[in-house]
Amino acid sequence: MAWVPLESNSEVMTKFLYKLGVPKKWAIVDVYSFDSDLLAIIPRPVLAVMLLYPVPAKTEKTEEGKEEEEVKDSKSDAPDSIYHMKQCISNACGTIALLHSVANNLDVIQLEDGFLKTFLEQTKGLSYAERGERLENAQEIIDTHMESAQEGQTEAPTEDMEVYHHFVAFVHKDGSLYELDGRKPIPINHGPTTPETLLDDAARVCKEYMERDPTEVRFTAIALTASE
Numbered sequence: 001m002a003w004v005p006l007e008s009n010s011e012v013m014t015k016f017l018y019k020l021g022v023p024k025k026w027a028i029v030d031v032y033s034f035d036s037d038l039l040a041i042i043p044r045p046v047l048a049v050m051l052l053y054p055v056p057a058k059t060e061k062t063e064e065g066k067e068e069e070e071v072k073d074s075k076s077d078a079p080d081s082i083y084h085m086k087q088c089i090s091n092a093c094g095t096i097a098l099l100h101s102v103a104n105n106l107d108v109i110q111l112e113d114g115f116l117k118t119f120l121e122q123t124k125g126l127s128y129a130e131r132g133e134r135l136e137n138a139q140e141i142i143d144t145h146m147e148s149a150q151e152g153q154t155e156a157p158t159e160d161m162e163v164y165h166h167f168v169a170f171v172h173k174d175g176s177l178y179e180l181d182g183r184k185p186i187p188i189n190h191g192p193t194t195p196e197t198l199l200d201d202a203a204r205v206c207k208e209y210m211e212r213d214p215t216e217v218r219f220t221a222i223a224l225t226a227s228e
Helices: 010-019 057-073 093-103 115-123 128-135 139-149 198-211
Strands: 026-031 046-054 165-173 176-180 188-192 220-226
Touching: 010 026, 010 093, 010 139, 010 220, 046 093, 046 198, 093 115, 093 165, 093 220, 115 128, 115 139, 165 198, 176 198, 188 198, 198 220
Parallel strands: none
Antiparallel strands: 026 220, 046 165, 046 220, 165 176, 176 188
């Protein structure tokens, strides 16, 4: 199964969240730089940071395989309260990063009654893989994704086109910074953080991603924050 990918466009993604029932007091904003001066102007509170990064086709299999083994060998210390979902659908990483960002902040985001609130309630007690399988049949979320995927500034690619970029989300849970990736079986703990330092701590990890290939410039970062 494949979806048309969601464009990394803060306006499109904000509208998408509103259609899912996220109140208008929250929005997606662009993170233009990880320099502290520019991070300081981002509206607070910051609930999640999402990074879109290129996955080089030639190295993807070896790097992903290596990371996958490392993740499998490590025991997850993530609390049961963290909501982590498997990506079973090609090109769905943008939507899954947004779902990870919202689902792990329901203590502050008062979702409106609707299909996303129902979906999260129904999948709360399920496993990582079961949640991903349920998304494959969540028709209202699929329809909303497809509608939003056509709203970007660039022409939407076809469903079967290979996309060499991938979204991950960073959230705070129980005093730790977790990276949530639908392609990895467990959340990755990147060390201590707080709701106040989440943006700076996530920026540090994003910079580490960028340092893997200093010649690569196709990185995009966005954040789920209070509306300006």
